[in-house]
Structure formats: structure tokens, C-alpha cells
Amino acid sequence: MDFTQFIRTIPDYPKPGIMFRDITTLISHPEGLSASVEALVSHYVPQNIDIVAGIEARGFIIGGAIAQRLGTGFIPVRKQGKLPWKTIGEDYELEYGMDRLEIHEDAIGAGARVLLIDDLIATGGTALAAATLIDRAGGMVVSAGFLVDLPELGGAGKLEDRDIPVHVLCAFDGE
Amino acid sequence: MDFTQFIRTIPDYPKPGIMFRDITTLISHPEGLSASVEALVSHYVPQNIDIVAGIEARGFIIGGAIAQRLGTGFIPVRKQGKLPWKTIGEDYELEYGMDRLEIHEDAIGAGARVLLIDDLIATGGTALAAATLIDRAGGMVVSAGFLVDLPELGGAGKLEDRDIPVHVLCAFDGE
Numbered sequence: 001m002d003f004t005q006f007i008r009t010i011p012d013y014p015k016p017g018i019m020f021r022d023i024t025t026l027i028s029h030p031e032g033l034s035a036s037v038e039a040l041v042s043h044y045v046p047q048n049i050d051i052v053a054g055i056e057a058r059g060f061i062i063g064g065a066i067a068q069r070l071g072t073g074f075i076p077v078r079k080q081g082k083l084p085w086k087t088i089g090e091d092y093e094l095e096y097g098m099d100r101l102e103i104h105e106d107a108i109g110a111g112a113r114v115l116l117i118d119d120l121i122a123t124g125g126t127a128l129a130a131a132t133l134i135d136r137a138g139g140m141v142v143s144a145g146f147l148v149d150l151p152e153l154g155g156a157g158k159l160e161d162r163d164i165p166v167h168v169l170c171a172f173d174g175e
Numbered sequence: 176m177d178f179t180q181f182i183r184t185i186p187d188y189p190k191p192g193i194m195f196r197d198i199t200t201l202i203s204h205p206e207g208l209s210a211s212v213e214a215l216v217s218h219y220v221p222q223n224i225d226i227v228a229g230i231e232a233r234g235f236i237i238g239g240a241i242a243q244r245l246g247t248g249f250i251p252v253r254k255q256g257k258l259p260w261k262t263i264g265e266d267y268e269l270e271y272g273m274d275r276l277e278i279h280e281d282a283i284g285a286g287a288r289v290l291l292i293d294d295l296i297a298t299g300g301t302a303l304a305a306a307t308l309i310d311r312a313g314g315m316v317v318s319a320g321f322l323v324d325l326p327e328l329g330g331a332g333k334l335e336d337r338d339i340p341v342h343v344l345c346a347f348d349g350e
């Protein structure tokens with residue numbers, strides 16, 4: 001499947017000059033959702049994943065489906081203040097200002113092989129913060145999977161520099 | 176499976192007197208996630224669901240997995256300002272103040288049979304707003320599924336008063 005054909009591009013969102021890649025049109029299509037999940041699941045079946053971590057909020061949709069198909073549990077990596085129990089958090093830089101991700105402090109067993117999932121990788125700031133958080137919680141991010149890569153922004157390379165292999169289903173250049 | 180045994184109760188969260196039912200401990204457990212999704216999927220297989228709508232954010236985790244297993248697409252029902260394309264929105268009352276849910280205006284085909292999914296039903300305000308929104312978009316909410324019901328708060332009854340059958344996996348009373 002050519003996943004890019006199912007993804008809607010919204011020019012100048014959220015601000016002028018940005019081409020936003022909208023995956024809602026991919027996952028609202030039965031074959032789009034099914035093929036996306038299948039492609040990631042078949043890649044990860046041999047990797048003995050213990051648990052899937054999905055990044056809020058679009059990473060929850062794909063991550064939950066992948067975890068269920070891999071027969072693992074799922075942990076949500078959430079924005080600050082959203083989790084009800086004791087958390088650990090990691091700050092990361094946005095283009096302007098900072099943001100913070102959190103997980104429950106008891107969410108990951110020691111040495112667990114964690115698959116990190118989000119819908120899209122751009123600069124990689126969010127994914128790197130999530131990987132640091134999972135490391136600090138005692139887990140090991142063995143791979144990261146995304147529906148979409150924006151290779152010009154270099155995020156996948158930054159994850160691979162941290163020895164986290166990246167698997168993506170499609171990529172968009174800047175046009 | 177006794178789903179209640181996998182759910183963590185956090186007293187006095189988010190404020191004194193509230194017993195918060197934390198489903199992250201259910202879904203982080205491989206059998207917990209698997210059995211939850213299977214139980215809802217097996218209930219909904221005969222119902223010819225066209226699309227699953229999950230409510231932000233925990234409804235995305237279970238809803239994405241259910242959609243993938245039912246072979247349908249998934250649409251996110253999101254908080255205000257989170258969707259990138261043209262939206263329709265519905266305000267609803269919280270205990271103090273108002274909140275707003277949105278879906279993409281083209282997310283649902285005319286007459287589509289929609290399954291509404293969230294982690295928990297309490298007063299039902301969020302689920303009712305989501306159902307209204309789906310109606311306005313041209314869909315038909317044929318059922319609503321939740322991991323947890325808090326029957327004292329009456330939300331399931333309110334949905335059923337609107338001719339939306341409710342299926343839940345477990346319930347907690349006030350203690």
C-alpha cells in the first residue's frame with residue numbers, strides 16, 4: 001500500500017509554511033488502519049517486544065492496536081499532569097519554550113524491551129524525551145515505529161544515533 | 176477475567192472524595208489488554224459496525240485496537256483545537272464550567288453505523304456530547320462500549336435513554 005495517498009496534507013497548519021501531514025484520513029479508512037497496523041506488527045513480531053509505549057495522543061491509537069496484536073501490554077507516555085499515579089517526567093525543547101512528558105513510575109518492568117510508537121517523527125524531540133524517560137524507568141527502547149517520517153527534519157537519525165532503530169511506513173519531503 | 180482486579184483505585188484523585196479508577200494497570204498487563212479488547216470485539220462483531228469513534232485520550236488506546244480487530248476505520252473525538260482540518264464541535268457541561276469536543280466534519284459517511292468507545296463512563300456528559308456530534312455529522316451511534324462503569328453516576332442510563340445500548344466490562348460502586 002502507498003500510505004502517502006491516504007494521508008491528507010494541510011498547508012500552513014498549524015502556522016504559515018508548515019505542511020501538516022494528517023493521518024486521520026489514513027486511519028479512518030478500514031484498509032488504511034488495517035494495513036498500517038499489520039505492517040508495523042509484522043516488522044516487530046520477531047523482536048520479542050515486552051511492552052509498547054505510545055506517545056499522547058495519536059500514538060495511542062496505533063500503539064494500542066499494535067500492542068494488542070503483539071500480545072503485549074501498552075503504556076501511555078502522556079503530557080504533564082495527565083496521569084493519576086506517581087510519575088517520572090522529562091522536559092524537552094519545543095521550537096518556542098519547553099514541554100514535558102510523563103510516565104507512571106511503576107509502568108515498566110526492569111529490563112523490559114520497549115517498542116516506542118507515535119504517528120509521525122519530525123525533529124525527534126518528543127521521541128527522544130520519551131526514550132530517555134523509558135530508560136530512566138528501567139526499560140530498554142529496542143525500536144521506534146512511526147507511520148510517517150519527515151526526513152528533512154532529521155528525527156529518525158537522532159534516534160538511530162542513540163542506537164534506537166527506526167521503522168517508518170512512509171516519508172514526505174518538504175513539498 | 177475479573178477486570179476490576181487489574182484496575183488501580185486512587186483515593187482522592189483528582190480531588191478529595193473521588194475514587195479514581197486507573198485503567199493503565201489493566202492495559203499495561205498483556206492479558207489485561209488482550210482480554211479487554213477481545214471481550215468488546217466479540218460483543219460487537221455481530222453488529223455490523225462501520226467505524227469506531229474513540230474519545231480523547233484513553234478511548235484512543237482501546238478504540239484503535241477494537242477498530243483494527245473489527246476491520247473498520249477509527250475516528251478520534253478530540254478536545255477543542257486539536258484536529259487540523261475543518262471540524263464540527265459540541266459543548267458540554269462539566270461539574271464547573273464547560274468543555275468542547277470536536278470531530279472532522281468529513282470524518283463520518285452518511286448513515287455510518289458508529290461504535291463509540293471510551294475507557295470509563297461516569298455521568299455520561301462526554302459520551303452524550305460525542306454521540307450528539309456523531310449524529311450531527313450524519314452517523315448513527317449504534318452502541319457505546321466502556322471498560323468501566325460507575326453506575327451510581329447514571330451515565331449508562333442516560334445513553335440508553337437516547338436509544339444507545341451500552342456494554343461495559345466491569346463496574347465499581349462508590350466504595
